Amino acid sequence: MTSTSIIDKLKRNKILDLLKEGKRIDGRELDEFRPLHIDTGVIPHADGSARVRLGDTEIVAGIKIQPDRPFPDMGDKGIFICTAEILPLAHPDVETGPPPPPVIELARVVDRGIRESGMIDLSQMVLEKDKSVIGLFADNVVTDHDGNLFDACSYASVAAIITSKIPKWEIKDDKPVLVEGELSDAPITTIPVSITMGRIDDFIIVDPNLDEWECLDARITITTNSDGNVVALQKGGSSGFTVDQLVKCSELSISGAGKIRDIIKQATKTNQ
Amino acid sequence: MGGRKTDLVLLDKNGIRCDGRKVDETRKVTIKAGVLKNASGSAYIEFGGNKILAGVFGPRDVHPKHMADPDTGILRVRYHMEPFSVGERKNPAPSRREIEISKVVKEALEPAVMLENFPRTATDVFLEILQADGGTRCAALSAASVALADAGIPMRDLVCGCAAGKAADTLILDVNNEEDQAGQADMPIGYMPNLGKITLLQLDGVLTPDEFKKCIELGVVGCKQVYEIQKKALHEKYFSNGGSS
Numbered sequence: 421m422t423s424t425s426i427i428d429k430l431k432r433n434k435i436l437d438l439l440k441e442g443k444r445i446d447g448r449e450l451d452e453f454r455p456l457h458i459d460t461g462v463i464p465h466a467d468g469s470a471r472v473r474l475g476d477t478e479i480v481a482g483i484k485i486q487p488d489r490p491f492p493d494m495g496d497k498g499i500f501i502c503t504a505e506i507l508p509l510a511h512p513d514v515e516t517g518p519p520p521p522p523v524i525e526l527a528r529v530v531d532r533g534i535r536e537s538g539m540i541d542l543s544q545m546v547l548e549k550d551k552s553v554i555g556l557f558a559d560n561v562v563t564d565h566d567g568n569l570f571d572a573c574s575y576a577s578v579a580a581i582i583t584s585k586i587p588k589w590e591i592k593d594d595k596p597v598l599v600e601g602e603l604s605d606a607p608i609t610t611i612p613v614s615i616t617m618g619r620i621d622d623f624i625i626v627d628p629n630l631d632e633w634e635c636l637d638a639r640i641t642i643t644t645n646s647d648g649n650v651v652a653l654q655k656g657g658s659s660g661f662t663v664d665q666l667v668k669c670s671e672l673s674i675s676g677a678g679k680i681r682d683i684i685k686q687a688t689k690t691n692q
Numbered sequence: 693m694g695g696r697k698t699d700l701v702l703l704d705k706n707g708i709r710c711d712g713r714k715v716d717e718t719r720k721v722t723i724k725a726g727v728l729k730n731a732s733g734s735a736y737i738e739f740g741g742n743k744i745l746a747g748v749f750g751p752r753d754v755h756p757k758h759m760a761d762p763d764t765g766i767l768r769v770r771y772h773m774e775p776f777s778v779g780e781r782k783n784p785a786p787s788r789r790e791i792e793i794s795k796v797v798k799e800a801l802e803p804a805v806m807l808e809n810f811p812r813t814a815t816d817v818f819l820e821i822l823q824a825d826g827g828t829r830c831a832a833l834s835a836a837s838v839a840l841a842d843a844g845i846p847m848r849d850l851v852c853g854c855a856a857g858k859a860a861d862t863l864i865l866d867v868n869n870e871e872d873q874a875g876q877a878d879m880p881i882g883y884m885p886n887l888g889k890i891t892l893l894q895l896d897g898v899l900t901p902d903e904f905k906k907c908i909e910l911g912v913v914g915c916k917q918v919y920e921i922q923k924k925a926l927h928e929k930y931f932s933n934g935g936s937s
Contacts, residue, residue, distance in 0.1 A: 462743075462822075463743065463776055463822060463823050464823070465741070465777060465778060465779065465824070465825075466776040466823075469776065476729045478728075482774060482775065482777075483776065484775060484776050484780075484781035486780065486781060503784065505784060507745075507747075507772075507818065507820050508747075508749075508816070509728060509731055509734070509745060509747025509749075509818035509820060510728075510730060510747075511730045512730060512731075512752070515755075516770060557775065557776075557781050559774065559775040559776050559781075559784070561774055561820065561822075563728065563745055563820065564728050564729050566729065
């Protein structure tokens, strides 16, 4: 998806010409998101799940919760692992096999936003200190790719985590044993919201679609928590931002996150 | 899977199965054609608790090039389960089981698609198991042939899939996950109803020669029911007002 053909150059020129008139290729305002739809509880076999559609980008996220060994340096905390995979049916250019660097970056940025926000109180997910803890796996699969996978995966993971139910285990003979029928809500402290913005020439656009994504000069993903504080950042792309542009991006991310957080709250309310 | 010990009642005295079905009844099947924007053709199937997405790309250039066949187009199938599709989290890397199923599903579809019209091309079928509940290969096969038809690939027939099997000494149609684990036999069948050909057939379990014959006949009845739902899905997309293309 990174090949630069003559068509890509023409597309970029067209997108830039429109931006100079204050318009975007799909008719949105520069700071306007695509419509966001979140369904929760879509995979009953998972401990929590969500399907997110952001414009024509679609993600399914599933949560699996199971006992695990703690990380060696964090024996008093549960484990959180977030993965992402672009399924080959999501786009003609996706190939099967080990994930390429952009997909690894995707998974790590989504993971970081959730982890650094402290969304999940991992200290409540310990069965026996230094020996046995609860692991929460958030697996995201991209089923339709139309740009800005960062935000779509983040919303899917967050909605799936909020709606997840944690089974109960007890330690018997040094082994965790499942206690049937006892479920509790995941220990949620805040709702992180990731907002990705792109820069084309001097224009900052929110939630770039795939056409825009392919001709961005640079992009930035800013994750904020429920208090409106910035908890994680990732800049990408082969160019940079000025300080003024970054300040503008942080303002856009905080103002935009409120609306997204309301949609996530609404989508996860019925399921809780 | 030879009768694992369980206290689950697979068949009660009234002949009702553990999920409330009669012995010759399939689970509820719904199929929707054309669910993905980027794919040439796609379908989503819910087959009982199974939830499966099928996407088709092509006919398109073959990579790697040495796989290209100058006489015909090639069909490639990938069957893949999501980590959250089953009880315990599944490692996302393809397992030996998934590689085998990909192969048998590919061979079940090949007789139906007329890829000889597209030499030196590849048609890729991606089957993503979002949730598994027993009988995924039959459900995935059914979705795949709808997706191939949705992609506009010329076909001799649709291929429909349904399993038959044996649990509690009784032949049953459309084996679910519990019956697969605790039952006596599971026989997935792929069938082309207009040509009357069976293109996928596997069995694990024990059947007498007579049961074997009856089991195939039972499975074919199930396949024909799936066929009607497949036709309906394509009809809904292309001949009703709801169709987008």
